[in-house]
Structure formats: C-alpha cells, structure tokens
Amino acid sequence: MHIEKEKLIEMYRTMVRIREFEERVSKEFAAGNIPGFVHIYTGEEAVATGVCANLRKDDYITSTHRGHGHLIAKGGRTDLMMAELYGRRTGYCRGKGGSMHIADTELGILGANGIVGGGINIAGGAALSAQMRGTNQAVVCFLGDGASNRGTFHEGVNMAACWNLPVVYVIENNLYAEKTRITDTARVTNLADRATAYGIPDVTVDGNDVTAVYEAIHEAISRARQGKGPTLVECKTYRWHGHFEGDRQTYKPKEEAEAWKKKDPVPAFRKKLIETGVFTQADAERIHQMIADEIENAVKFARESPLPAPEETLEDVYA
Amino acid sequence: MKELRYNQAISEALDEEMARDPSVFIMGEDIGEHWGGPFGQFHGLAEKYGTKRIRETPISETAILGGAIGAAATGLRPIAAMMFVDFLGVSGDELLNQLQMRYMFGGKIKLPLTIIAVTGAGAAAAAQHSKSLYGWLMNIQSLKIVAPATPYDAKGLLKTAIRDDNPVAFLTHKMLGGMKGQIPEEEYTIPLGQADTKREGKDVTVVALALMVHRALNAAKKLEEQGISIEVIDPRTVKPLDKETIIQSVKKTGRLVIMDEEPKTGSWAGEVAAIIAEEAFDYLDAPIKRVCAPDTPIPFSPVLEKFWMPSEEALIKAVLEIKKPKA
Known part of the structure; x- marks a missing residue:
C-alpha cells in the first residue's frame, strides 16, 4: 500500500515525539519531579503512531493507563501533558487527572483510563453516538493484553458487533499484564482469535512495524466507516519499561528484553525511510533536534506553570 | 388534571423528553415492544420511537452504563435502563470510576446521562432485586440521585433529570408502580434538590x-x-x-x-x-x-x-x- 511521503515523515516525527516524551518523563519521575506514578510506553510507539495516522481529528480514541503515546499520536500537546503530569493548573486536566486521566475532547481523546479495560465500553458508546448522529466518525479503543481478559471486553465487543458499531479494538499485546505474562492468563496464542467468538474480523500484526500497523488499521477503519462494524486488531509488541516506573522487572528474562530491544521500532523505521529515499539522515537528525527542543520546552512550561489553588479541588464536580 | 399511575407518569416523562430532544435515547435490557421493561415503564416507546432510540441490549450491564457514558461524552443524552438498582453492582467500575470523567478531565466534558433503576423491598424479590442503595450511591461523587414518592413527582423530576447535564440516578420504587395520582395536563418540571x-x-x-x-x-x-x-x-x-x-x-x-x-x-x-x-x-x-x-x-x-x-x-x-x- 502506498503511503504519502509527508505522512511517513509525520509518522516518524510522532514516534520520536513519543519516545522523547516518555524517556524524559521517566527521568523527571526518577528525579522526584512528578508525583504519583507513571506508566511508560517506550517500545510500543509504532502501535499508537500507525493507528492514529489513520484517524481524522474528529475521530475518537479511548486510551489506557499507559496512554501518553496514544494521546501524542492523536495530536495531544506535549506541554499540556507534561504540565498535567507535574500537577499544574495549566495541565490538560487542571491538575485534577494526572497521567491516567489526560483527555482532550477537541481532539477526540476520551481519556486515558486508570482502570484496565475501563475504556472499552466508553469506546462503544462513542461509536454508537457517531452511528446515531450519522457523522461517519470512527472510534479506536486501545487496550492491553491484560484488558482482553476483562468482562468489559466481552460485553463491549459483543454489543459493538451486534450493532455494527464503527469501532476498532486495538490490543497492544506487550506480553505482560502488569507483572504477569499473558501466556499464563490466556490459552490462545493470538488474542485476536477471540474475534471469532463475536463474529467479527481479526487481524494480527507486528506491532513494531509502523507501516504494517498503519495498513491493518486502514482496512479496519475503512470497514468501520462503511458501516461494516468492528474489527479486532492485535499488535504484538514489547514494553521496555516496567509496569510502572520503579518496577524492578524481575519477571522479565534478560534475553527476551534484549531481543526485543533489537527490534526497536524507531530506528527500524528511520532506516526504512532513508533506504527508500523518503528522507535523509540529516532530515532525521533535524527531526530529533526539533522534538528534543519541544520536549525541553514542555518541561520548562510545566516547571514554570502555577500550581492549582487548593480550593480548586471543589470545582468541576458538576456541569 | 388527569389520573396516571406512577409507572405511567414515568413513561409519559420519557415520551415527552424523547419527543422534545432527538438526542435522548434509552438503552437497556428488554425495554422494547415485547416487554417495555419489567414494570412497563418503557411500554409503547419502541413502537413510537423505533429500535434505534429504544435500544435493547444484550445482558451486559457494563456495556449499557459504559456505553451511555461514551455516548453522553460525545453529544447524546442517553438513558441507561439498569432494570433493578441491585444490578448497578454489575457495572461497578462504570458507576464508581468512569462516571467521574468530568472532574478527572478538569471540567472539560459534560456527561448528560440518566440511570433509571427500580429499588425497594416488598415484592418478595429477595436480596438481589430489592435494595435501595441510597447511602451507597450518595457516596459516589459526581452522581445526583432522585427517588420520587408520587406520580406527580416522578414525572416532573424525571424530565429534569433527563435535561440535567450531569449523571443522575433516577430510582423508582417497585411497590409504588401502580399508585395513582393527579398529573397536570400542561407540561411541568420539578427542580432537583427541592424537598x-x-x-x-x-x-x-x-x-x-x-x-x-x-x-x-x-x-x-x-x-x-x-x-x-x-x-x-x-x-x-x-x-x-x-x-x-x-x-x-x-x-x-x-x-x-x-x-x-x-x-x-x-x-x-x-x-x-x-x-x-x-x-x-x-x-x-x-x-x-x-x-x-x-x-x-x-x-x-x-x-x-x-x-x-x-x-x-x-x-x-x-x-x-x-x-x-x-x-
């Protein structure tokens, strides 16, 4: 499938933006600058990027506890995200949500989610809304391998299938649900096989290959917009960091982590773009510099932003 | 004035609000033409508004309430018919955690949705179909709770609950369903928070x-x-x-x-x-x-x-x- 040059470059920029943001968040967290806890998306950039490159601004996504990558790929601003992680008033949620609840409804981002599998039915509802309003909008529901074991997965996918809702379920199978291997908690090798139980198509794709993800989702989104209902897409990938920052990851075999790091999606895509003449090494370096500056400014913005006034706690409960 | 039963007053409020606002729809189990809900509150609505706006769902409470939340967050005004209030336990995460979207998002979203559920003992329905849960529900922040005692109150309060831009649990008592009361011919609403x-x-x-x-x-x-x-x-x-x-x-x-x-x-x-x-x-x-x-x-x-x-x-x-x- 042909993908426009501009789109490929934009996808690369997004992958780098996610990587730089996440690695910086990891550092800021370790330095004690970010309260609470954070879940880092490094290693899975090709999924969010390949998926969201298919979406219009008015399409919706629901995200997960490991949501920063999804939000950035859907167009979320890194300065407002960083300010939220810092608990500042200028953050996406005015400091009320933090890492797990960042949302931007203008961009169709219906929130990261602190509950594993919590977004699945919300995605179905947004898809129902799009169908009833006749807007031709599509919805992507990101979920992890662990969430595919939730009851909400069964209820949500089944109902969306019954109603032909315009939603694509993207399972990011990074092999671990928190600290438990998916092979210990599921008997199927491909989680996408579960689609058969709902009478919908399934696709299993290399989640570290951004163009493969893009193509798989392209087909699924186009089915959704044509009123043909949901698709279940499994992207096989790997979580480089722990479940949370500070997780000692005693459960991961060293060789496994090393093998996956060799499949790093960012340099793999860069290599492919240089080899196919989409851009040069110098272009790639310019992108890295631009993103590095952006993330530096995001941190500066967060640090210089005011904290919320304590009594703002009482606002935003009711409309 | 006219005489209506409590459950008829509820049906009339639903009917009027669906006629008034095309973004209002109801989703739940067995609310369509063959039953109209276990207490008949939805009787006649499917025939009038069709199965797109009176949506019968699988037995999937998390999908009903979670779906209503997703629809409310994206421009519609859903009513989640949860049948018995006890069943809200099945959609516990949606009720406890997902409903708080507006606050978590720093006030950037409205969630105009109504939860309709039947409460109360007195029908020998035992432990899983008879609860009231007022105390339990009132501790869930972001949720408003209505519990009418008469047909007049039920109709006026339900219309307000549907128009409210926040999640409202509208709880009707099963032993009051047949109670008769006087309802004005003209439209009226009753504000929430007024005893x-x-x-x-x-x-x-x-x-x-x-x-x-x-x-x-x-x-x-x-x-x-x-x-x-x-x-x-x-x-x-x-x-x-x-x-x-x-x-x-x-x-x-x-x-x-x-x-x-x-x-x-x-x-x-x-x-x-x-x-x-x-x-x-x-x-x-x-x-x-x-x-x-x-x-x-x-x-x-x-x-x-x-x-x-x-x-x-x-x-x-x-x-x-x-x-x-x-x-």
Missing part, C-alpha cells in the same frame, strides 16, 4: 423517601389521633439534598425521625442525622431517631421481608420515644 413537605405538622419532623413517605403519612394519621402532629418531609432528591427545608422543619418541631428503607449502618438516614446534629443541634429537644432496616441482606419469605422493612408501627414507636402523647 416537598408532604404533610405539615408541629411536633415531630419525619424525613422519608419513596415508599417510606407513604408509611410515614399513614403513621402520621394514627399519631394525630394521639394528639401528636407530624410533619412529613420528602426530600425527593437524595443528592443534592435540600437540607434547608429539613433544618427549618426541625427548628419548628425540635424533633427528628428519619425513616429509611436501608440497613441502618451506612444509610442515607445516617447522613441526614449527621447534618442536623451538625447544623441544627441547638434546636433539638430530643435525640434524633432513625427507623431503618436491620443490618442484614434482604430476606425472601414475605414474613421475613415484612420484619426487615421499616414499618408504620416502628415509626410510631420511635416517635413515641421522643414525644409523649397528649393525655
């Missing part, structure tokens, strides 16, 4: 909701024969609670009994008692009394269930403990 004094009195204030309002009114008649004048206040909405009306009444009577169809521990009655103790203590001439159910699950056998439910007799006994009859 109704169902009977004026001067000796003791009784605060009660839903079915308990009627038991309190019956008890009040009997107590009148003993020379005790009871004021019955029906808050109508558990949250927001019209505490001012209760405080004003207590200032007048100096005595308060709360009658609540829930196990006493963790009940809504406890919250009302605490508010009065905090804010109107100086006006009290006697201890606050709570007439609640015992701290047990709800039993099946009618003889056990009758024992479990707060009764007129129990209310009369509680009143007589704090107010002596006139000789």
Whole structure:
C-alpha cells in the first residue's frame, strides 16, 4: 500500500515525539519531579503512531493507563501533558487527572483510563453516538493484553458487533499484564482469535512495524466507516519499561528484553525511510533536534506553570 | 388534571423528553415492544420511537452504563435502563470510576446521562432485586440521585433529570408502580434538590423517601389521633439534598425521625442525622431517631421481608420515644 511521503515523515516525527516524551518523563519521575506514578510506553510507539495516522481529528480514541503515546499520536500537546503530569493548573486536566486521566475532547481523546479495560465500553458508546448522529466518525479503543481478559471486553465487543458499531479494538499485546505474562492468563496464542467468538474480523500484526500497523488499521477503519462494524486488531509488541516506573522487572528474562530491544521500532523505521529515499539522515537528525527542543520546552512550561489553588479541588464536580 | 399511575407518569416523562430532544435515547435490557421493561415503564416507546432510540441490549450491564457514558461524552443524552438498582453492582467500575470523567478531565466534558433503576423491598424479590442503595450511591461523587414518592413527582423530576447535564440516578420504587395520582395536563418540571413537605405538622419532623413517605403519612394519621402532629418531609432528591427545608422543619418541631428503607449502618438516614446534629443541634429537644432496616441482606419469605422493612408501627414507636402523647 502506498503511503504519502509527508505522512511517513509525520509518522516518524510522532514516534520520536513519543519516545522523547516518555524517556524524559521517566527521568523527571526518577528525579522526584512528578508525583504519583507513571506508566511508560517506550517500545510500543509504532502501535499508537500507525493507528492514529489513520484517524481524522474528529475521530475518537479511548486510551489506557499507559496512554501518553496514544494521546501524542492523536495530536495531544506535549506541554499540556507534561504540565498535567507535574500537577499544574495549566495541565490538560487542571491538575485534577494526572497521567491516567489526560483527555482532550477537541481532539477526540476520551481519556486515558486508570482502570484496565475501563475504556472499552466508553469506546462503544462513542461509536454508537457517531452511528446515531450519522457523522461517519470512527472510534479506536486501545487496550492491553491484560484488558482482553476483562468482562468489559466481552460485553463491549459483543454489543459493538451486534450493532455494527464503527469501532476498532486495538490490543497492544506487550506480553505482560502488569507483572504477569499473558501466556499464563490466556490459552490462545493470538488474542485476536477471540474475534471469532463475536463474529467479527481479526487481524494480527507486528506491532513494531509502523507501516504494517498503519495498513491493518486502514482496512479496519475503512470497514468501520462503511458501516461494516468492528474489527479486532492485535499488535504484538514489547514494553521496555516496567509496569510502572520503579518496577524492578524481575519477571522479565534478560534475553527476551534484549531481543526485543533489537527490534526497536524507531530506528527500524528511520532506516526504512532513508533506504527508500523518503528522507535523509540529516532530515532525521533535524527531526530529533526539533522534538528534543519541544520536549525541553514542555518541561520548562510545566516547571514554570502555577500550581492549582487548593480550593480548586471543589470545582468541576458538576456541569 | 388527569389520573396516571406512577409507572405511567414515568413513561409519559420519557415520551415527552424523547419527543422534545432527538438526542435522548434509552438503552437497556428488554425495554422494547415485547416487554417495555419489567414494570412497563418503557411500554409503547419502541413502537413510537423505533429500535434505534429504544435500544435493547444484550445482558451486559457494563456495556449499557459504559456505553451511555461514551455516548453522553460525545453529544447524546442517553438513558441507561439498569432494570433493578441491585444490578448497578454489575457495572461497578462504570458507576464508581468512569462516571467521574468530568472532574478527572478538569471540567472539560459534560456527561448528560440518566440511570433509571427500580429499588425497594416488598415484592418478595429477595436480596438481589430489592435494595435501595441510597447511602451507597450518595457516596459516589459526581452522581445526583432522585427517588420520587408520587406520580406527580416522578414525572416532573424525571424530565429534569433527563435535561440535567450531569449523571443522575433516577430510582423508582417497585411497590409504588401502580399508585395513582393527579398529573397536570400542561407540561411541568420539578427542580432537583427541592424537598416537598408532604404533610405539615408541629411536633415531630419525619424525613422519608419513596415508599417510606407513604408509611410515614399513614403513621402520621394514627399519631394525630394521639394528639401528636407530624410533619412529613420528602426530600425527593437524595443528592443534592435540600437540607434547608429539613433544618427549618426541625427548628419548628425540635424533633427528628428519619425513616429509611436501608440497613441502618451506612444509610442515607445516617447522613441526614449527621447534618442536623451538625447544623441544627441547638434546636433539638430530643435525640434524633432513625427507623431503618436491620443490618442484614434482604430476606425472601414475605414474613421475613415484612420484619426487615421499616414499618408504620416502628415509626410510631420511635416517635413515641421522643414525644409523649397528649393525655
């Protein structure tokens, strides 16, 4: 499938933006600058990027506890995200949500989610809304391998299938649900096989290959917009960091982590773009510099932003 | 005026709001043409509005409530028909966590959705189809709660609940479904957070909701024969609670009994008692009394269930403990 040059470059920029943001968040967290806890998306950039490159601004996504990558790929601003992680008033949620609840409804981002599998039915509802309003909008529901074991997965996918809702379920199978291997908690090798139980198509794709993800989702989104209902897409990938920052990851075999790091999606895509003449090494370096500056400014913005006034706690409960 | 039953008043409110606003729709189990809900509240709506707006779902409570949340966040005004309030436990995450989207997102979103569910004991429906859950639900922040006692209140409050831009749990009592009442021909709405004094009195204030309002009114008649004048206040909405009306009444009577169809521990009655103790203590001439159910699950056998439910007799006994009859 042909993908426009501009789109490929934009996808690369997004992958780098996610990587730089996440690695910086990891550092800021370790330095004690970010309260609470954070879940880092490094290693899975090709999924969010390949998926969201298919979406219009008015399409919706629901995200997960490991949501920063999804939000950035859907167009979320890194300065407002960083300010939220810092608990500042200028953050996406005015400091009320933090890492797990960042949302931007203008961009169709219906929130990261602190509950594993919590977004699945919300995605179905947004898809129902799009169908009833006749807007031709599509919805992507990101979920992890662990969430595919939730009851909400069964209820949500089944109902969306019954109603032909315009939603694509993207399972990011990074092999671990928190600290438990998916092979210990599921008997199927491909989680996408579960689609058969709902009478919908399934696709299993290399989640570290951004163009493969893009193509798989392209087909699924186009089915959704044509009123043909949901698709279940499994992207096989790997979580480089722990479940949370500070997780000692005693459960991961060293060789496994090393093998996956060799499949790093960012340099793999860069290599492919240089080899196919989409851009040069110098272009790639310019992108890295631009993103590095952006993330530096995001941190500066967060640090210089005011904290919320304590009594703002009482606002935003009711409309 | 016209006469309607409680459940008919609910149907009429749903009908009027669906006609008024095309973004209103209902999703739930068995609400369509073959049943219209287990109490008939949705009777006739599928025929009139079609299966797109009266959406029968699989038996999937998390998908119903989660779907309603997603639809509300994206421009529609859904009504989630949860059948029995007990079933809200099945969609616990949606109720507890996902409903708080507006706050978590720093006020950037509205969630105009109504949860309709049937509450209450008295039908030998046992522990999983008889709860009230006012106390449990009122601790969930971001959720408003309505519990009407009459057809008039049910219709006016449901219309307001549907128009509200926040999640509202609209709880109807199963033993009131057939109750008849006068409904105006013209349109009306009742604001949330406004109590109704169902009977004026001067000796003791009784605060009660839903079915308990009627038991309190019956008890009040009997107590009148003993020379005790009871004021019955029906808050109508558990949250927001019209505490001012209760405080004003207590200032007048100096005595308060709360009658609540829930196990006493963790009940809504406890919250009302605490508010009065905090804010109107100086006006009290006697201890606050709570007439609640015992701290047990709800039993099946009618003889056990009758024992479990707060009764007129129990209310009369509680009143007589704090107010002596006139000789």
